[in-house]
Amino acid sequence: MKNRDRIRILALETSCDETAAAVVENGRRILSNVVFSQIDLHELYGGVVPEIASRAHMEACDRVVDQALQEAGLGLKDVDALAVTMGPGLVGALLTGVNCMKGIAFAAGKPLVGVNHIEGHVSANYLCHPELEPPFLCLVVSGGHSHLVEVADYGEYRLIGQTVDDAAGEAFDKAARVLGLPYPGGPRIDALAEDGNPEAFSLPSPHTEGRYDYSFSGLKTAFMNTVHMLEQRGEALPKADLAASFRRAVCRELTGKAERMLKERGHAGCRGMALAGGVSANRELRRMTREMCDRLQIPLYMPDLPLCTDNGAMIGSAAYYRLMRGEIAGLDLNAQPALRLIQEFQERV
Ligand code: KG4
Ligand code: ZN
Numbered sequence: 001m002k003n004r005d006r007i008r009i010l011a012l013e014t015s016c017d018e019t020a021a022a023v024v025e026n027g028r029r030i031l032s033n034v035v036f037s038q039i040d041l042h043e044l045y046g047g048v049v050p051e052i053a054s055r056a057h058m059e060a061c062d063r064v065v066d067q068a069l070q071e072a073g074l075g076l077k078d079v080d081a082l083a084v085t086m087g088p089g090l091v092g093a094l095l096t097g098v099n100c101m102k103g104i105a106f107a108a109g110k111p112l113v114g115v116n117h118i119e120g121h122v123s124a125n126y127l128c129h130p131e132l133e134p135p136f137l138c139l140v141v142s143g144g145h146s147h148l149v150e151v152a153d154y155g156e157y158r159l160i161g162q163t164v165d166d167a168a169g170e171a172f173d174k175a176a177r178v179l180g181l182p183y184p185g186g187p188r189i190d191a192l193a194e195d196g197n198p199e200a201f202s203l204p205s206p207h208t209e210g211r212y213d214y215s216f217s218g219l220k221t222a223f224m225n226t227v228h229m230l231e232q233r234g235e236a237l238p239k240a241d242l243a244a245s246f247r248r249a250v251c252r253e254l255t256g257k258a259e260r261m262l263k264e265r266g267h268a269g270c271r272g273m274a275l276a277g278g279v280s281a282n283r284e285l286r287r288m289t290r291e292m293c294d295r296l297q298i299p300l301y302m303p304d305l306p307l308c309t310d311n312g313a314m315i316g317s318a319a320y321y322r323l324m325r326g327e328i329a330g331l332d333l334n335a336q337p338a339l340r341l342i343q344e345f346q347e348r349v
Contacts, residue, residue: 001080001111001323008072009323010079011316012065014097015089015117016143017041017048019060021068022312023079027320028126032071033306033313036060039184046183047173054092061100068312076108083319086114086329087339088144094335102331113319114329116339117310118145119155121276123317124303132301135270139258141285142277143169143186146214148258150270154321161212161257168250168279171216175246178227179239189243190282196244198284201226203249205256212261219249247284255288262296272299281308 001007006025013020017038023031038056042048084101087094105112122138134154140147146163169186176185203222206215223246230237273293279285286302293300307314
């Protein structure tokens with residue numbers, strides 16, 4: 001397969017609350033990208049309900065996969081391989097996708113590739129920046145992860161720093177809930193913050209043992225205390241200012257540690273800095289990272305907004321490089337809900 005000049009992969013992502021399928025060519029070119037969001041189903045409960053997510057994936061999988069093929073103008077016979085997210089994520093949600101793709105792979109006689117969801121997020125950058133090649137640094141910030149990694153090569157990652165408690169997206173979602181904003185909180189707090197004063201409330205700078213590790217739980221507690229104090233005083237909550245102050249504090253923590261690392265160690269041959277994961281859609285994070293990279297004079301890579309959050313195309317991109325390395329899954333492929341960056345990418349630098 002390595003010798004073919006055009007490899008097309010049909011990829012499915014079902015790790016959380018998006019049923020998403022895409023067809024990607026050579027890991028770089030999106031032929032179709034269909035995302036069916038379950039937000040409406042979970043909004044009522046203020047968060048993702050795993051059982052509802054699994055059922056909704058089951059109902060949507062076939063339709064979304066068919067649509068991805070249709071929009072790419074291809075039939076199943078025209079794709080060279082299939083790919084699916086194997087973890088991390090909700091076990092039932094992952095299993096639905098894994099089983100769906102195993103069934104199609106078996107029936108069509110096509111190779112199947114299992115993909116790490118986080119590696120998918122990193123790979124979203126390959127879809128948006130044709131010139132991007134490893135090595136580069138990547139800040140992976142999603143609902144479940146906050147990692148600073150060195151992407152040494154395709155599929156080769158070194159951990160530089162990680163959160164010691166909450167993930168950045170989780171912190172945004174919790175703060176949004178304290179402000180009474182509906183699920184999913186991250187994008188809502190981001191939008192609200194655009195009209196607020198980020199200096200209105202001072203929130204602490206977290207301290208961590210590891211020089212490049214992150215912490216958000218102290219920030220979250222300080223934020224909750226500030227809100228409760230205002231409520232006890234019977235004052236109307238200045239929600240935009242609170243959102244802006246919290247967003248600034250989270251982004252300061254994220255970019256501050258990355259900048260510290262870059263200043264102390266230099267970029268060691270890395271070609272630039274990338275953002276990945278749902279939180280990389282955050283406007284303030286994009287602005288602050290841009291300013292940092294300008295200051296340090298290193299190139300910045302960010303996925304286009306629709307590719308920051310969960311989608312099938314990023315899985316198709318990551319799968320291409322796995323396929324090129326011959327990493328083909330058997331029909332015993334299983335969901336790995338706790339699959340972590342650190343398990344696969346053991347080395348800490
Ligand atoms: O990567 P993702 O779609 O799913 C996971 O793999 O977790 O990330 C979802 C997370 C949620 O916590 C969501 O609130 C957050 O990303 N998020 C944002 C923004 N857009 C999504 N957080 C802050 N600002 C945003 N604009
Ligand atoms: Zn994700």
